[in-house]
Amino acid sequence: MTPPARVRAHEFADSDDFAHPPQDVAGWSESLLVQAFCPRSNVGFYAHTNRTAWDTALWSEVVAVYLPGDRFAVAKGFGYGPSEHQVGGSLSFEAPRPFEENVTRYRGAAQLIDGRILRDGPAPSGMHVGLDVELKQSALGAPFGVGDVRPGNFGHTHYEQHFSCTGQITLDGERIEMEGTGMRDHTWGPRDLSVMGNHFWIHGEFPDGRWLSTMYIARRGGGDALLNFHVIGDAAGMTHASLVSHDALIDAESQVFDPWRIELQAGGEIHQIRGEIVAPMPFSFVGPVEMTLGTDRTPQASHVVYESQARLSWNGQTGYGLCERTVIRPRKESIK
Template sequence: MSERFVMRPEHEHPHAPDSSLNFNESVYTNAFDATSPVGGWMRLGNRVNEGHAELSVCLYLPDGRIACQFKRPKITSNERFEAGGLKYQVIDPLRSVSMEYEGDLIIVDDPEALREPQALFAHGPRLPGHVRWLHEAESPVHGGEPVHDGVQTMYGRDFSLGHFNQHSRARGEIRVGDEVWAIDGRGWRDHSWGPRYWQAIYYYRLFIANFSNGDGFMLLKITDRQGKVRREGVLLVDGRYEEILDLDVMTKWTGRQDPAFVRLGVMTERRRVRIDGEINVLAPLRNRRKAGDDVLVSRIAEGFTRFDWEGRKGWGMTEYIERIEDGALAGFPI
């Protein structure tokens, strides 16, 4: 990766926005407890040229409920990652960061309510929430800023220019009302900057996981409108990243065309492995954007997943993003 991307400590901090209306600078973290099925993810995307940020908090509680919040708080600069009660701080560049949310959370007893969320967001039950976790690196940084215009970026230049990610040791806690859950486990983070519309992704399948011995993976299969497929990602083994050479994805679907189970075949220079993932709880989210007289819609399915890597168990995320056109999912049933 070092021959294709440059990664410096200053890339951890906000970048000067370019003139693109849809310039976005995004930070994301997830964290999962090692011994109990609790965890989640938080994201803040600064869209300063549009005057707002995208705030997302999605927490998976042990009894199957989801506690979440989605907002577009106003911002006037890209000088910090802080808006709407969500704050991200760089403690030690490339080594340690924290993310914290203070505010109310929508309590979702049945995740199906997220398919048409207007009523849920307007009238759903809410409780005060507090989330904080600290990430300490357990891997190198993967990615960075491309060294020249010919370098293929992870998601494509119409989704982000610079992008890096890292697996981490994660510690903290989740508070929802009077209930408290410790987070003592592992997680993953990423940071990207550049022009972004969610609808620039035609469809992709993303898998992220950590295991108790510190190993993990980030695996991406992404397809454009012309059917061109790219496979990107890494296996983390003994503290080192191995770039993947090939990735096969087999999905078992529910009657609602949601992923329920995945089987992954992964090849690097050093190994060939099979990884299975059972989706524990799925948050069926969507993103809508107006483009002229049209409304473009994408499905964003966020699955809290229990992975099995040849007998080792770990927690992580399964994320399926795709355009919805004429009521049909672009990638289903692939």
């Protein structure tokens, strides 16, 4: 059997690990995402920020800390960055050694909310507590691009990278030590998330250093997928894979806790990955790029998107990662 070709290098400049100057292009935006999970404490972290559709210098951020017992500490905010190469708001993304060592910080406040409330509707307004996060990330491999994402209106460049991490989350004065793994991504270019159908985007990191990324984005209304991208890798490089079969898409909110199975083929070898949800955090996509907290059922929402901490099994090993799945809603312009 011929081993699959492995990609060891990447095409990105060090400057690509920072925010890019806004472009005078219709629909142009930029987003950064970080996810992490600590198996020992059963605590997870998710942060996403993007340039807004109405002012590309203004950043819109959402943050969630996943706590045991279906509890979440959540926050949403806006802010202007101190420079065009830095995000704004309470989040910061630093790259002391681009694509090798990164640091995510959040210094602000959050609400403590039960998962049931967030799955039933938007996050209510209520009392906040202090939230301070610092996560240091060490790359588990080179970043990788996912090819041309322009046909799906997802930007013109998108890369992802897996990491191990250490740090702490201080919530309402209580410090939680974090040690685990996660992933981050960065996208820029014209972007409109409302055009896609249901999708899954699943990442996992495993004790032997392997990791995987599998992404399938259906076309709203049917037809060929907007994106069908799958890789497996480790510190030595990555291998492109093809999707053989899966049951990972969902089309109803009631399926948010459903487990899944994905079968990939790489170099003639079949890889079976199974996953289950540890904690599902619902967000909503509103407008072309904004994310809100909880389940938005208004006409402005195009999708409910579940950013779930997940447990995966692959060839006898157990790993952890992010499972992102969406349930589409009618687009605003299609509602009479």
